[in-house]
Amino acid sequence: MTATVKRLLLGEQGLLILFVLAFAVVSATVPNFLTERNMLGLLQSVVTIGIVSCTMMLCLASRDFDLSVGSIVAFAGMVAVMVSNSSGSIPLGIGAALAAGAAVGFVNGVVIARLHINALITTLATMQIVRGLALIASDGRAVGINDPGFYALSLSRFLGIPAPVWIMALLFALFAFVLNRTVFGRNTLAIGGNPEASRLSGVDVDWGRIWIFALQGLVCAIAGILLASRITSGQPNAATGLELSVISACVLGGVSLAGGRATMSGVIVGVLILGIAENVMNLLNIQAFYQYVVRGLILLAAVLLDTVRSRASGRR
C-alpha cells in the first residue's frame, strides 16, 4: 500500500472512499443493481433506518443509547392508523402519532437526565413498555387503513422519487445543519466528549439530553407513520430489531460509542452500506443464514477501520 493510498483510507474521508469503490465494484459486477427500479427500491428500504439514524447519531454522540426506537416506530405507526381510522382525519392521526412518539422520547430523556437512570436500562424498559402498548392497543393484531389517502404518504412521488426518500433526504440535511451549525449540535458533541467539563462551562447538560431523546421519539414517529403507510397497515410487531440496525449504521458511519464524535455524512454512508449489502445479497440470492454472517463481518471491518484510523490520527 503506497503512502498516499494509506493516507487517503485512514483520513477523515476514508470510509467515503471505500464506499465509492465498493459501489463501483458492485455496480459493475452485480446484475440489475444499477437499475432505476433497484435504486429506488434500495432507497425505500433504508428509509426507516436512515430517518431514525439522524437522531440516534445525536444520542450516541452525547454518550447515550436508545434501544426503544423500534418499539416507538411500531407504536407510532399503530397510533397514526388507529386515530386516523377512528377520527376519519389523517392529519389528526399523524399529529397524534408525532405527539405520542415525542412523549415517549421526552419520558426517556427525563428519566435518564433527571433521575440519573442508565440510558441502556431506561430505554430497554421503554422498549418493552411501548411494544406492549402497541400490542394492547391492537389486541395483538395488524390494523388496516380505512382511508386510502394514507397510502399517498409513501406512494406519492416528486421528480419520480417516492416521498419517503425525499423526507429522509430532508432530515439528513436538517440534522447535518443541527449538528454542525447550531449551539445545540455543538453542545451535543461537547456533552458526549466530556459531560462534566460541559456542565462546568455552562452547558445545560440535563435539558440537552432531554431534548435529544424527545427529538429521537419525534423522528421515530415520522419513520413509523411512513412505514405504516408503506405496509398499508399498523403492525404491532413492525421494526423488531431496528435499534441494532440503526446503531450499526451509525457505528459504520464513524459515530463513536464513547461519545463526542459524529458526522452526518458518515452516518449516511453507514446507512447506505447496510442497505446495499442487504440489497446485493438479495439480488445474488444468497441464503439468509449467510447474510447474518456477512452483516456482522461488515460491521466488524468498519469498526476495525475506524479504530485504526483513530490511532493513526492520534485521537485515542
Place this chain on the structure above:
Amino acid sequence: MKTLGTSLLALCSTFLVGSALPAAAQQTDLKVGAIYMDAQGFYAGVRKGIQTGATEAGRKLEIIETNAQGDVSKESSFIDSLISSGVQAIIVSPVSADGSYRAIRRAHDAGIPVVCYNTCLNDEDMKAYVSAYAVGDPYQFGHKLGEAAADYFTKAGIAEPKIAVLNCEFVEVCVTRRKGFEEALKAKVPGASIVANQEGAVLDKAVSVANTILSSNPDIDAFFGEAGGATLGAARAVRSQNRVGKTVVFGGDMTTEIAQELEKGDVIKAVVDISGQGLGKLALDQAVKSINGNAPAEIKVAYDIDLYASSEDGKGWLEAHSDGIP
C-alpha cells in the same frame, strides 16, 4: 428509604393478593396452562379456540397462559410455574423439537398430560412425554398450495413459470412447507423453477425483499409466501411495482388483510391455512381427553388444512372471521 421500600412491597402484595382473589373465587372445573409462541395472528386464534372450545363443551375454564417469544428458557420456566400451580394439563407449541423436552418431561413426570399443537418434540421424545399432538401437516400445507398453483399455471397456459419464494425457513416447518409446494407443483408443471428464495417472514422486511427480487427477476410469474407476512409482503410489492396481472402470489396463513387481497382476486390467487381457532379447539379437546385418561393411541391428531382459492373464498373467510382472529 427503607420505609418507602416496605410500603411498596406491601402495596404490591395487596395488589397481587387482591387480583388473585377473584380468580380463586371462581368455580372452575378445568385448569390448564397454555403457552403460545407469539401474542398475535395465528396464536391469538389458538387462544380464542381454547376459550370457545371450553365454553362449547360447557366447562368453566381457568387458563394460565403466556407467550414464550420463541425462547426455550422462558418456556421452561413457565412450564415449571404451571407444574407448581397444579394445572390439569399443559397445551404448548414447543419452541424447539430437541431443546424443549426437559421441561415437558418434568410436567410428564409430575403426572400432567402435555398436549402439543402446531409444533412438537422429536418423534422419540414425543412418544415418551406427550399425550397428544394436534397438527396440520406442513408438507400437506405446501402440497395443497402447490397443486393450486399448478392448476393456475395450467389454466393460464404458462408451462415454465418462474417462482420466487419469500421464506420463514429459520423454522423447520417452513422448509417442509416449501418441499410440499415444490413437489406438488413440479409433478403437474415440470417446467416450473424456483429462481429466488429469500427470507421475508415479517411484513416490513418482506415488502423490501420482494421489491428487490422483482428488480433482479422482473419476469417472475409468481411469489410463494411461506407464511402470512411473506404472503402479504409479496402482494404489496407486486402492487407497488405495477406488476398486477403479470405476477401473482400464492401463500400461507389467512389474516384479514390477506383475505381482502384474495377477495380482490388480481394478485393473491390461493391461500392455504391452518385455522388457529380450529387447532386451539382440537388441542383443548385432546387435553380434556388426556385428563380423563383417554389420550389418543396414535398421539398425532391431524387437523384439516383449508384451501382458499377464489374471490368468494376470501369474502367467505372475512364474513366468518369478522373479529379478524384467524
